[in-house]
Amino acid sequence: MFIGIAALVLAVSAYIYKEGLRPHEILTRLTSPFVLWGFAGPQKTITDGSESKGSIGLGKVKGSGNGAAEGVAGGYKAGLPSRRDKVDTVVDDDEEEDPTTPTAPVKIELSIPEVDAGVGVTQAKKGKARRRPVDDDSDEDLRVPMFPALNSAQRASKPSSILQAPSLVVPGSMGPPPLPVPKLAGGIPSLAPPSLMPPPPIPIRKPPGSSAAANARSAQYSRPGPTGSSSLAVPPSASSLVVPPSASSALGVPPQRSSLQLPPTHSQPPPKPRQKVILTPGHSPLDWANHQRNLPFVPLRRITPSELATHGARKNESKLYWTVLEGKVYDMTPYLPYHPGGEKELLRVAGKDGTKLFNLTHPWVNWDNMLRGCEVGILVSENEMLKKEVVAVDGGADGGEDLESMD
Numbered sequence: 001m002f003i004g005i006a007a008l009v010l011a012v013s014a015y016i017y018k019e020g021l022r023p024h025e026i027l028t029r030l031t032s033p034f035v036l037w038g039f040a041g042p043q044k045t046i047t048d049g050s051e052s053k054g055s056i057g058l059g060k061v062k063g064s065g066n067g068a069a070e071g072v073a074g075g076y077k078a079g080l081p082s083r084r085d086k087v088d089t090v091v092d093d094d095e096e097e098d099p100t101t102p103t104a105p106v107k108i109e110l111s112i113p114e115v116d117a118g119v120g121v122t123q124a125k126k127g128k129a130r131r132r133p134v135d136d137d138s139d140e141d142l143r144v145p146m147f148p149a150l151n152s153a154q155r156a157s158k159p160s161s162i163l164q165a166p167s168l169v170v171p172g173s174m175g176p177p178p179l180p181v182p183k184l185a186g187g188i189p190s191l192a193p194p195s196l197m198p199p200p201p202i203p204i205r206k207p208p209g210s211s212a213a214a215n216a217r218s219a220q221y222s223r224p225g226p227t228g229s230s231s232l233a234v235p236p237s238a239s240s241l242v243v244p245p246s247a248s249s250a251l252g253v254p255p256q257r258s259s260l261q262l263p264p265t266h267s268q269p270p271p272k273p274r275q276k277v278i279l280t281p282g283h284s285p286l287d288w289a290n291h292q293r294n295l296p297f298v299p300l301r302r303i304t305p306s307e308l309a310t311h312g313a314r315k316n317e318s319k320l321y322w323t324v325l326e327g328k329v330y331d332m333t334p335y336l337p338y339h340p341g342g343e344k345e346l347l348r349v350a351g352k353d354g355t356k357l358f359n360l361t362h363p364w365v366n367w368d369n370m371l372r373g374c375e376v377g378i379l380v381s382e383n384e385m386l387k388k389e390v391v392a393v394d395g396g397a398d399g400g401e402d403l404e405s406m407d
């Protein structure tokens with residue numbers, strides 16, 4: 001008895017050492033037969049003759065052909081030949097043990113719900129036992145096939161992490177069902193996790209003669225064309241795209257008339273090209289400002305149109321050129337070389353009233369300030385000259401005149 005127990009302990013120890021089991025795995029393997037047998041009732045037993053690598057129960061086999069076996073305290077020990085083909089019936093703990101039957105360790109697989117095709121199954125029930133046909137080579141290999149099979153579709157569809165997790169895989173038990181794999185509309189399984197949304201459908205070109213729904217779907221993704229009813233469509237007659245006449249003339253393109261465009265107006269004459277002359281050195285506007293300040297004082301006097309005419313461009317013996325701007329007579333002779341428009345233009349108004357022409361040419365020019373030192377008098381009629389003698393009174397530094405004293 002003692003020797004038997006010692007041998008049993010040694011065998012178990014040797015098996016544990018060989019398998020490299022951890023303590024919790026040993027407890028799991030020891031307790032699973034009890035739990036499964038006691039609460040789950042009869043279990044299927046695979047007797048495909050594979051080598052024992054799955055769960056191991058410790059039990060005794062009753063006899064060698066009568067089908068009585070005690071599957072609670074036995075199991076195949078490492079190195080022992082398989083006796084599964086001798087096991088006909090698996091009985092419960094409460095079944096009476098036949099003392100005459102030699103006990104032998106038997107591997108009893110308790111938690112294999114299904115097996116692959118071609119594997120013999122013995123389904124044990126309490127008090128009864130049914131046996132399915134078993135392969136003849138079950139003596140040599142009692143190994144429990146892993147479920148699902150290595151080449152099954154279920155294993156291929158499972159994440160490898162689930163199958164490899166030791167806490168989730170109970171030897172001899174069925175694994176979790178495969179995770180649902182979302183499929184696309186075309187039947188192609190998606191590789192994305194099920195929590196993520198599938199990508200949007202690929203827009204399909206509208207084939208001619210397709211249905212109305214397909215037309216609406218394709219119109220959602222298609223670019224609006226000129227014939228579409230979208231608000232972004234460009235109207236066929238876009239007058240805003242017509243090149244304006246000014247730009248087209250500059251580019252040398254004939255202008256395109258549109259019904260919304262105003263007709264071209266020619267109310268204003270084309271601008272006159274500038275006629276600035278190249279002034280001689282020392283005759284810039286700044287030079288004139290300095291030169292005007294140094295001009296000698298000239299007493300103002302009454303000047304008649306006849307006298308003004310003697311200071312014109314022609315038949316001018318004095319070579320002094322006068323002009324009238326708004327009633328004031330100016331001797332523009334010193335300004336001639338400083339005039340940006342040239343002497344010729346300035347002499348056009350010599351000996352006469354030049355107000356109108358001056359304002360037509362450059363009304364922005366402050367002539368009163370520019371010609372302050374050139375003023376010689378005021379323009380009076382011939383009748384007024386005959387009445388009174390004009391006497392120049394004011395001879396100040398700024399060239400001002402006392403017009404009251406002239407009267």
Ligand code: HEM
Pocket residue numbers: 273274275276323332339340341342345346347348349354357358361362365367370371
């Ligand atoms: C008598 C007093 C006049 C004074 C003080 C005067 C003064 C000036 C000044 C300061 C400018 C330069 C304007 C600028 O750069 O914007 C100018 C330009 C010119 N002036 Fe006179 N001017 C006088 C009379 C005249 C007259 C009578 C004519 C002849 C019609 C004339 C014809 C011009 C022309 C053609 C220019 C060139 C305009 C241009 O730059 O495009 N000016 N003048």
